[in-house]
Structures are given as structure tokens and as C-alpha cells.
Amino acid sequence: MVLVLGSLQLGLIYGLLAIGIYIVFRIMNIPDLTAEGSFTLGLTVSAVCSVAGHPFLGLFLGMLAGALAGVVTGLLQTKLMIHPVLSGILTMSGLYSINIMIMGESSNLSLINGTTIFRLVYKMFPDVSRDVVKIIIPAVFAVAFCVILIVFFKTRLGLCIRATGDNEDMVRASSINADMTKIFALAIANGCIAMAGGLLAQYQGYADINSGVGILVVGLASVIIGEVFGGRRNVTAGIVCSVLGAVIYRFIIAFAIKSSIFPAYMLKFLSAVIVAVALSIPAIQSYIGIHRIKKGGRTK
């Protein structure tokens, strides 16, 4: 039961991360690695503000900082024409130092004496079980982000962003400023990712500089799992299914730990394998198809 609740809580938090990854990798079609840095950036900003007694401000500033990191990557990609992968890596590496600086030149920070939104709600509703609170708060954030983004991608600006990811040639020849839409999308996505980091810091009560390592693969795995459940239909389905995928991913991980088939340190490896296998399915299918044709296609 603890495992189920814990997975649901973490899954909803990582759902925001999955939405961000969905926006860059699926809607925009950009291989962006900023996530590893922006996730930790949200985490550290939120942690520092919580220690100072401002948990809500912390989440907000964390999200803003993440969005800013997205803008930096976007500027590197568009205005300075640096390769998208490298742009992300540059921002991510730079953020490593920035994050240590934010945490007061330390690589971790405990929120034990701070105020978190979870503790505020415990105090407000002492009768409600803590596990329920820990589900409700991330759920509220996940639903709010889903609704806002689903509506956003139906606005004119949202359509322009989707078109940029869908057919950049067309967008360049139309009246849309493709650089602007790219930067905007990266800002929104990394804002979501940073928000996930910010919530996680307050949820677990500490911040660590290494929290973001491998987070991109976790997000991608969630998006891919979400696509199994119909996330490919349209953007609305894609956003909702990304959150769903993040929750399911957590359950898979929890199950793997519980069954003690794998030691805990193998989880990142497992995530990488899951993503690699899922991404290679179309190629494998086509190999099988070619093999079948060669074998059975001859008439003589």
C-alpha cells in the first residue's frame, strides 16, 4: 500500500516533467537536453525559498528560472545557430555550477527547518491523512498544468508552436517567427520541468545536486509509455497520457524494487533499456517486414 501511494505521488510530480519532455521531444521535435539542468534548477530554487519560509514563491520562482533556462537554450539554438543537442548540453553544464551557487555553495540542502506547501496543508487540515495530502497537492498541480497547456495549444500562438515542430519549412515561409515560437516552447517546457523539480524538493524535504541526473530518460520513458495508451492521437491526448505514463512508470519501478529482481542502483540502466527498446520498435518492425517479404514474396 505504501508503495502504491508513493508511486502515485511521485508519478504525479514526475507527470509535470513528462509534459515538459512531451512538449520539446514530440510537439517541437527538438532533442533538448536542458531538462537535466532545469529540473535541478527548479529543485534548488524551491528548496532555498522553502528554507526561507516562502514555499509558494519558491515554486513560482523555480518555474520562472526553469523557463529562463529554456530561453537560454532557445537563444543558443536559434540566434546563435548552435546545434540543438549541444545547446542543451551547454545550458545543462552551466546550470550545474549555478545550482551549487543557489544552494549556498553546497551540493545538498535539507528542508527540515523550512516551510513546504505540504506542511502548510498538514497544519490546515490536521484530520486528513498525510498520504492523501501528498496525492492531492501533486494532483492539483498536474491537473492545472494539463488544463492550462491543453487550452494553450488550441490558441493561435499554440497552433504556431505546433506548426513549427510539425513543418518548419512551412513556418519559415509563413508569417510566423519560427525562432520566437521555438524559444517560447522551450521556455514553457522547461518551466514545467522545473516545476516538477520544485515540487519534488518540497515533497521529499531535501534537495540534491544530482537529482536531475538521468531525468531526461525518465521523462522520455513516461512519454513513450503514455503513447502506448493513446497519447499519439492529438496534443490533448498526448499531454494527459504523458502524466498517465509517468504514474505507470513509477509503478513499474516500484514493482521492480519490490520484487528485488534488480538492485536499486540498476534503475537508471533499466530506464535506459526501456526507452531504447520502445524507440527501436518501429525499426524492428520494418526489419521483420522486409524479412517476411524476402521469404514469402517470391512467386517462383
Add this chain to the structure above:
Amino acid sequence: MSDAMLEISNAVKVFAKGTPNEHVALDGLSITLNKGDFVTIVGSNGAGKSTLFNAICGTFLLDSGNIALDNEDITYKKEHKRSHVIGRVFQDPMKGTAPGMTIEENIALAYSRASGSGFKLALNKKDVEFFRNSLSEFGMGLEDRMKTKVGLLSGGQRQVVTLLMCTLVPPKLLLLDEHTAALDPATAQKVMDITQNIVKKYNLTTMMITHNLKSAMETGNRTIMMDSGNIILDLDEKERSAMTLEDLLKMYSAKTNQDLDNDRMLLTKE
């Protein structure tokens, strides 16, 4: 102020300047289009036709020369800013639409350039009804497939959607870059008819590149021939009607002092 919609003067564009691959794509070209002119452009591959369109759209800046659209100097204006008033349809049907978005979303995208705020919902009932009606005028049955992803349409259908997207808000200048070349003859004819209807309806100033000499002679009110980055022949409606296809071909050979080696041009003679 004059009646001219498009004025290009002494346009020069050299690619790979200073290298052995130097190529003069536009060689001091000048042309003036009046409001409502429908100019067809012919010329062999590499004559500079598409380069001319790219220069007008702002894909790159001219090395020297000026471009004015509706009495406004746009020589150094950014590409996406020019596209507010210039519509362009490419030869490749894949280029003009976003395949992963539905027909109505694609059209809404084009329609939104007309008016303001980016945070408004892109599709409201009134707009969708308007899109449906506009599409139904083409008589291709696309109005019943508004929620179909454009990637599932045929090339001809995609070109028609692109045409509508370019003209829903009538542009000051419509550029058609061999927009029927990738289509089968029947579809090409249909798209051509639709094109002519739209141009007539809004009295659009239009330039159309084509390799089909016959259609070049029959369409619009003026035909120009390009070679080596310049205009070598400029026929108005009167001069053109006095000419036959053979005359045009002969003239082409004479002017360029070379035989027509462009088989595509010969093949599409009739």
C-alpha cells in the same frame, strides 16, 4: 506613389561569391507589376526564377538592388514580416502545410495572420463555418474532412488547402512556384482552374512559374521569360495573343543563342 504593386530594380544576387562555384543567380533584374497583374514566368532550370521568388519573399537578402511592395521598400524586411502580405505556394505539396495538424487547424493558422492576439482560441464556431464555406467553393469535398490530419491528404488536396491558406486573407502578392508540377494532369488542371478563380475573385497580383509553355501563354495577362538571372522576353497581353507556341520557342532559342536542351520544356510543349 504609383499604380505599381511590385517594383524590383537592379536586383543582383551572387551565390558562393569569390569561389570557383560562383553563380550569378540574379543579374541586375528589374521588373514592375501593376495591381492585378497575373504574370507567368518561364525559363530553363537555373534561370533564376525561384531565386527571384526567394528574393521577393526574403529567404535571403539581395547583394544589391531594391524591392518595393505596394510602395513600401521591403528590401531589408524580415521574411516572416513580409509573409503577412505575400502568399506563396511551392511545387512540393509537403512544403505548404503542417501534416500533423488537421485541415481546420492549418487554415486557422493562416487565418490568424490577419488579426491580433496570440492568446485567443484559434478555432471558434464562426471561423470554422467560414473555413468550411471557403473550402466547399473548391468542390473537392474537403469541407467534410475538416478534422482530418493534412498528412493523410493527397498532393493535389494539400495544394488546394495551401492555396486557400495563402488567399483566405487576400495577400498583396501571390507567388506560385510550379505549384501544379507535382500533380497528375487532371488534378493539375483542377488546381489551375481553382487558382484562376481565386486570382480573379480577389483581383490578386500574381506571379506564376511554370514549365508548361502552353499554360504560360494562356494564363494571366503577361508572360516573361528568364535566362541567366535576367528577363530576356517580356510579353504583354496583346503581344502574347499574337504569338504561337512555336514562335515563343523559336524566340527563346534565338535570344539565348542556344538550343533548347531542357527536355522538360520540349515535352510540355503541348
